[in-house]
């Protein structure tokens with residue numbers, strides 16, 4: 138009831154579907170605890186179709202505000218990390234305005250941002266709003282972000298040139314070349330931005346993480362017990378992923394097609410909301426799928442030589458993606474495979490009984506969605522922190538296979554075919570399947586009423602409510 142809604146929470150995702158989706162899920166959770174919620178959307182242009190649809194589908198009790206577009210024209214062409222950061226910075230005056238206007242009716246208690254929108258903490262401070270981060274990746278990755286300021290001081294060379302892997306407490310050891318993409322060039326603009334965001338983690342009153350105790354026990358324990366640096370309290374509250382719903386149109390008939398396939402027989406192939414391959418790599422992938430003789434559902438985006446995340450901001454293809462597939466591919470694979478352009482209803486696909494494997498770019502949302510649905514993985518990292526996730530999934534959690542990349546930087550068709558066969562038919566595939574089923578059960582348990590993630594979130598909500606009550610008292 139309106140009377141119980143004592144506390145108003147602002148949620149501010151940085152641009153990108155992969156950021157908006159889990160923050161929207163958090164908003165949906167929070168309304169059950171009787172908070173007023175306003176999601177504030179920064180943008181540097183028009184909203185993508187996917188963003189609009191998501192906002193339209195939000196429960197009515199969640200308020201959303203789209204900020205006026207931040208103007209970036211004077212900055213030239215920006216890489217995603219810089220573009221996200223600049224959009225956030227230039228949206229701050231609009232954010233201040235929103236706080237000014239909305240605070241008069243219901244003052245805000247807390248502001249929840251993701252790992253790349255902490256710039257807003259400065260504005261939150263002006264309004265005495267408690268700053269919180271929801272880290273939308275693994276706890277292991279959160280640990281890296283917390284350690285980065287120190288790591289930056291410790292090493293002067295490029296991380297990729299380090300002989301030995303770096304081992305953080307409780308986390309799988311990682312070679313420099315597998316670290317976040319912005320860390321691959323320390324002189325680059327993206328490195329500076331990335332480090333900037335990492336340094337601001339310490340400003341938060343709490344860090345929520347989209348992971349759960351049973352998934353990353355040692356990383357989570359190591360962060361919370363970390364005595365070597367100042368860490369705000371950490372709350373693993375995941376996995377927060379989109380629910381499986383029957384609404385939304387199955388534009389390309391993916392689900393209808395899946396209905397006609399045998400149980401656990403289909404490999405779903407998708408590179409997230411923004412990933413795209415080079416033309417050569419797309420060709421190898423297509424031939425690999427053809428060679429392996431397994432059923433597949435391939436989401437294809439037009440290839441690009443620009444960067445593997447060229448479509449991060451719009452999730453669309455720039456050209457007809459089918460035109461880039463090998464000649465005759467669609468005809469030859471008819472019956473065995475379905476190819477859809479740009480976007481598929483991923484959650485529904487993963488939850489479908491015919492889906493038996495997922496070849497993924499290892500975006501954290503996709504990873505969690507696959508865990509929640511118990512679908513084993515082939516990991517094919519492209520950008521951001523995806524290589525780190527890939528190492529963790531394949532080496533540590535043992536729920537994924539990782540195809541070998543050739544010397545030319547390309548995964549060849551034979552390798553692809555062999556790995557897909559191994560996952561879909563082999564003994565190893567069965568082991569991965571068993572292991573990810575255990576994680577699926579653990580995920581459900583974490584989110585159950587007494588589960589670890591539910592309890593963590595409850596702890597945060599208690600803090601917020603206590604603060605709201607303090608403010609109210611004269």
Ligand code: UDP
Nearest residue numbers: 155409410411479480481483500501502503
């Ligand atoms: N997604 C989808 N259909 C697609 C591609 C992506 O529904 O064809 C959704 C997917 O379910 C996930 C999100 O978009 O929730 C992608 O987030 P992720 O963290 O996996 O990767 P990102 O796109 O941020 O790289």
